[in-house]
Amino acid sequence: MSNVFIAFQTTEDSRPIVESILADNPGAKATESPGMVKIDAEGSLTVKRTSIEERIGRAFDLQELQVHLITISGHLDEDDDEFTLAWPN
Amino acid sequence: MDMKATKKLGLKDRYRNQTRGLHWDTTYQPMDEVFPYDKYEGIKIHDWEKWEDPFRLTMDAYWKYQAEKERKLYAVLDAFNQSNGHLNVTDARYINAIKLFFAAIPLHEYMAHRGFAIAGRQFRGVGPRVACQMQSIDEIRHMQTQMHTASNYNKYYNGMHAVHHQLPRMWYASVPKSFFDDAITAGPFEWMIAIGFSFEYVLTNLLFVPFMSGAAYNGDLGSMTFGFSAQSDEARHMTLGLECIKFMLEQDPDNLPIVQRWIDKWTWRGTRVLSLVAMMMDYMLPKRVMSWKEAWEIYFEQNGGALFKDLERYGIKLPKCALQGIEEKEHISHQLWAGIYQWNFGTSVHSWVPSDDELDWLSAKYPNTFDKYYRPRWEFWREQEKTGTQFINTGLAENCQVCQFPMLFTEPGDPTTLCHRETHYKEERYHFCSDHCKEIFENEPEKYIQAWLPMNQLPQGTCGGGTLEGWMEWVHLVPGQDNGNFEGSQDQANFQKWKGQVTGNN
Amino acid sequence: MQLDLQAITLQPLRHTFDNLKERFGDKPATRYQEGTYDIQQNYLYHYRPTWDPDREIFDERRTAIKMADWYKFADPRQYYYGTYTIARSRQQEAADANFQLALDEGLADTAPDSLRKLLLTVLLPMRHVEWGANMNNTFISSYSYGTAINAATIFHAMDRLGIAQSISRVGLAVGGEEILDEAKTLWMDAPQWQPLRRYVEDTLVVKDWFELFIAQNLALDSFLYPFLYTHVSKEAGKSGSPFYTLATTFQKEWYGETSRWVDAMVKAAANESAENKALVQGWIQAYRAKAEAAVTALAETVFAGNTAGVMAAINADLDARLKKIGL
Numbered sequence: 017m018s019n020v021f022i023a024f025q026t027t028e029d030s031r032p033i034v035e036s037i038l039a040d041n042p043g044a045k046a047t048e049s050p051g052m053v054k055i056d057a058e059g060s061l062t063v064k065r066t067s068i069e070e071r072i073g074r075a076f077d078l079q080e081l082q083v084h085l086i087t088i089s090g091h092l093d094e095d096d097d098e099f100t101l102a103w104p105n
Numbered sequence: 106m107d108m109k110a111t112k113k114l115g116l117k118d119r120y121r122n123q124t125r126g127l128h129w130d131t132t133y134q135p136m137d138e139v140f141p142y143d144k145y146e147g148i149k150i151h152d153w154e155k156w157e158d159p160f161r162l163t164m165d166a167y168w169k170y171q172a173e174k175e176r177k178l179y180a181v182l183d184a185f186n187q188s189n190g191h192l193n194v195t196d197a198r199y200i201n202a203i204k205l206f207f208a209a210i211p212l213h214e215y216m217a218h219r220g221f222a223i224a225g226r227q228f229r230g231v232g233p234r235v236a237c238q239m240q241s242i243d244e245i246r247h248m249q250t251q252m253h254t255a256s257n258y259n260k261y262y263n264g265m266h267a268v269h270h271q272l273p274r275m276w277y278a279s280v281p282k283s284f285f286d287d288a289i290t291a292g293p294f295e296w297m298i299a300i301g302f303s304f305e306y307v308l309t310n311l312l313f314v315p316f317m318s319g320a321a322y323n324g325d326l327g328s329m330t331f332g333f334s335a336q337s338d339e340a341r342h343m344t345l346g347l348e349c350i351k352f353m354l355e356q357d358p359d360n361l362p363i364v365q366r367w368i369d370k371w372t373w374r375g376t377r378v379l380s381l382v383a384m385m386m387d388y389m390l391p392k393r394v395m396s397w398k399e400a401w402e403i404y405f406e407q408n409g410g411a412l413f414k415d416l417e418r419y420g421i422k423l424p425k426c427a428l429q430g431i432e433e434k435e436h437i438s439h440q441l442w443a444g445i446y447q448w449n450f451g452t453s454v455h456s457w458v459p460s461d462d463e464l465d466w467l468s469a470k471y472p473n474t475f476d477k478y479y480r481p482r483w484e485f486w487r488e489q490e491k492t493g494t495q496f497i498n499t500g501l502a503e504n505c506q507v508c509q510f511p512m513l514f515t516e517p518g519d520p521t522t523l524c525h526r527e528t529h530y531k532e533e534r535y536h537f538c539s540d541h542c543k544e545i546f547e548n549e550p551e552k553y554i555q556a557w558l559p560m561n562q563l564p565q566g567t568c569g570g571g572t573l574e575g576w577m578e579w580v581h582l583v584p585g586q587d588n589g590n591f592e593g594s595q596d597q598a599n600f601q602k603w604k605g606q607v608t609g610n611n
Numbered sequence: 612m613q614l615d616l617q618a619i620t621l622q623p624l625r626h627t628f629d630n631l632k633e634r635f636g637d638k639p640a641t642r643y644q645e646g647t648y649d650i651q652q653n654y655l656y657h658y659r660p661t662w663d664p665d666r667e668i669f670d671e672r673r674t675a676i677k678m679a680d681w682y683k684f685a686d687p688r689q690y691y692y693g694t695y696t697i698a699r700s701r702q703q704e705a706a707d708a709n710f711q712l713a714l715d716e717g718l719a720d721t722a723p724d725s726l727r728k729l730l731l732t733v734l735l736p737m738r739h740v741e742w743g744a745n746m747n748n749t750f751i752s753s754y755s756y757g758t759a760i761n762a763a764t765i766f767h768a769m770d771r772l773g774i775a776q777s778i779s780r781v782g783l784a785v786g787g788e789e790i791l792d793e794a795k796t797l798w799m800d801a802p803q804w805q806p807l808r809r810y811v812e813d814t815l816v817v818k819d820w821f822e823l824f825i826a827q828n829l830a831l832d833s834f835l836y837p838f839l840y841t842h843v844s845k846e847a848g849k850s851g852s853p854f855y856t857l858a859t860t861f862q863k864e865w866y867g868e869t870s871r872w873v874d875a876m877v878k879a880a881a882n883e884s885a886e887n888k889a890l891v892q893g894w895i896q897a898y899r900a901k902a903e904a905a906v907t908a909l910a911e912t913v914f915a916g917n918t919a920g921v922m923a924a925i926n927a928d929l930d931a932r933l934k935k936i937g938l
Contacts, residue, residue, distance in 0.1 A: 018411030020411075023314070025337075049394070050394075051317070052314075052318065077166075079170065082160075083170050083174055085336075085337045086336045087313075087336055087340055088344070089411065091415075092159055094116065094161065096115055103411055103414075114783070123775075123776040126738075126779065127779070128742070129798065131815065132799075133809045133813065139812070139816060145661075163776045164770075164776055169700050171696045172697045172699070172701075175692065175693040175696055176697065178693075189621060212652070215758070218762075219651075219752075219753065219761070223753040225753075226753050235772065238749055238768060238769065245692050245765065248650060249691050249692050250693075252645045252646050253642055253646065259627070259628060260623035261623055261624060262624070263624070265628075267628070267630075269630040273652055273654060282652075283657050286657040289660070289668055290660040290661055291661060552661075556657050557655050603621050606619055606621065607619045
């Protein structure tokens with residue numbers, strides 16, 4: 017199964033996002049490089065709105081991810097609650 | 106007819122209502138006249154409604170998030186400029202990497218803006234049209250944030266003052282120029298495969314991620330900031346490219362051979378353009394992030410591999426040129442920097458022979474090739490420099506008719522022989538750097554015979570009268586300032602002087 | 612006590628890029644200038660477009676007007692992407708606050724029938740007109756000459772998409788997807804909408820981009836916007852509900868700003884030469900009459916016997932505007 021990945025700028029705002037991704041996706045692995053953190057996962061990876069909201073204590077719109085994103089790999093499916101990257105086979 | 110209906114609508118339905126719902130089939134004018142350009146390439150689309158919107162941003166959210174990004178970016182840029190942040194870079198040699206970037210990229214981001222505007226007008230389907238328009242305006246953003254970052258560097262360093270004049274005129278600038286000219290003169294579907302898919306999806310990570318990490322490693326906060334900020338839009342763009350190729354392949358099996366040919370063509374053309382990045386990563390960054398070979402392995406072989414494996418279900422095969430790319434990852438950066446070095450009287454970047462620890466780094470990163478083929482050459486050239494007989498190549502190399510690089514890449518399987526291919530077309534002989542460029546030519550000879558080749562023009566006197574001095578004036582290259590060796594350059598002296606001014610008391 | 616915080620001042624080698632120095636002298640350029648002037652290439656193209664093989668990639672001949680310098684189409688607002696998005700996000704935020712207030716006050720649910728009818732029969736089908744305006748401005752951005760005009764027109768195109776979406780949200784709030792479908796049926800079939808739909812569709816096949824600029828951004832919009840956001844808005848207020856006004860504040864402010872830019876473009880073209888002026892005048896004449904007729908057909912459904920008065924007021928404003936431009 018191929019890896020998907022997502023990378024964020026390393027900022028105060030992206031930290032809870034990265035934390036919730038790592039908590040929600042067992043097996044996901046984060047790699048830090050200057051200014052950037054890249055998370056790799058086998059097959060698929062999901063970002064959950066509620067999980068981020070728990071960490072930041074306020075409502076979060078998944079489209080806010082746009083502000084911090086650097087790059088992604090895999091097919092994207094996004095709705096109000098989840099943002100999922102996957103290679104279907 | 107009450108509000109509850111609205112509240113129940115999820116993101117997908119809200120987006121659909123606010124975009125797809127806007128469309129109607131025209132009746133006062135035939136649809137084929139309203140959309141005259143989405144059939145002539147031979148791509149068959151039966152149902153535009155099958156298009157899946159990748160990101161579902163409406164304009165209110167777009168303005169909000171993009172404005173937030175812009176506020177952050179310009180705050181950093183202002184602070185960077187006000188505090189003379191350029192003096193915090195590792196070493197003034199680094200600035201040559203961004204000179205190359207600013208010469209090659211922002212004006213082509215602009216070309217991407219125009220190309221996506223065309224696609225954003227000409228596709229019959231609403232979904233792709235809106236996504237292309239959004240990308241079109243994003244590309245203006247990228248061009249402008251890059252020009253705004255370049256602005257302050259241009260005030261203090263040479264070689265960037267004439268990027269506008271040099272875009273059509275400078276011999277190496279014609280490499281990316283021919284790439285974008287080629288893409289924008291194609292139809293909207295090929296444009297999407299060329300830029301939306303091959304460049305944005307398969308190759309863009311190789312440009313931005315290593316380059317921006319390079320900026321971060323080398324203390325260039327300004328470039329790092331615009332780079333990562335621009336890259337946040339790329340996630341949207343990559344998704345568009347991927348959606349587009351899936352859509353084309355799912356619509357009709359007859360599309361497969363056309364799409365495959367475009368993927369083969371544009372992966373190769375993109376790989377050739379990215380040789381410039383390879384050279385930058387391996388030679389121009391004083392503090393290295395990773396080698397070109399490593400970046401290629403992560404972003405092309407692994408990530409691109411996953412992508413092509415996924416596309417197998419449609420019958421898409423890994424582009425033929427990928428094998429040559431895999432072999433060349435060990436060579437191209439060395440060959441290209443050697444080219445820049447020997448023609449550096451005609452470049453608006455400075456060049457240099459790598460230092461000992463840099464040679465060691467290259468030996469370690471390229472155990473299969475560097476000591477065998479390239480290190481001895483650099484050591485020899487360094488000796489020559491010491492004795493005042495630096496190797497300057499005043500001969501003009503032929504340009505490849507397709508990618509427009511001078512012939513400086515070597516034979517597959519034989520890194521000691523320059524690769525050269527040729528073909529005859531309508532009584533004329535045409536030259537190529539590789540089998541892949543030759544094949545691209547042979548598929549569309551009428552297009553590529555139009556190419557404007559800088560090396561062919563020089564002796565004809567169309568570029569400043571035929572003399573070297575005339576040519577330099579014509580390309581706005583100031584001899585002794587913009588070109589030549591880094592060692593002894595004005596940039597080097599100024600950087601040292603200014604660094605002393607801000608850290609010392611004199 | 613004085614706090615003296617100062618960065619060292621270094622002597623720059625130059626103040627700007629060669630192209631800007633040639634235009635404005637060696638002085639620091641604005642971000643608008645740096646992000647706009649001479650960004651589009653203008654010669655030594657490598658290949659002819661497969662979609663227009665008789666012309667170059669960027670070609671001055673895609674309009675009949677001629678300019679010695681296409682950067683006379685500089686944007687008086689000096690919008691580059693950053694200032695543009697920041698301005699729009701502010702306007703959007705203010706407009707959202709109004710709209711949200713209207714929703715919180717239940718104004719969408721309690722809209723009187725007369726207002727609901729006005730929304731359905733006049734405002735909501737306009738989202739299709741905005742979509743046409745988006746396509747037309749994307750066309751202009753694609754085929755016009757010089758970064759000044761084509762950057763501003765893609766911004767404008769996105770504005771029109773934003774407005775189309777904003778109108779859609781009004782529809783969703785008052786009547787869900789059903790009311791948007793009803794509005795579309797009116798757009799497609801109702802007799803009073805057909806002159807306008809014909810006008811929009813006819814502009815979708817115009818090939819001269821400056822002609823299209825006149826047809827869409829000057830001729831049509833100068834009837835449409837005052838009609839919808841001044842006169843119909845006033846009429847909607849008679850229902851006793853402020854919903855219509857609160858739901859369309861973005862358009863009103865936006866039009867005030869945008870029409871000044873439109874005027875500056877038309878003025879730049881017309882002032883260039885007598886030939887340009889004649890062309891511009893010819894286009895205005897041709898499109899103005901059709902735009903007026905299209906909007907009149909709608910106005911009659913709203914203002915009945917007062918239609919002539921409303922149209923006269925709109926015409927008078929347009930005359931004053933054209934006079935100011937010198938036409």
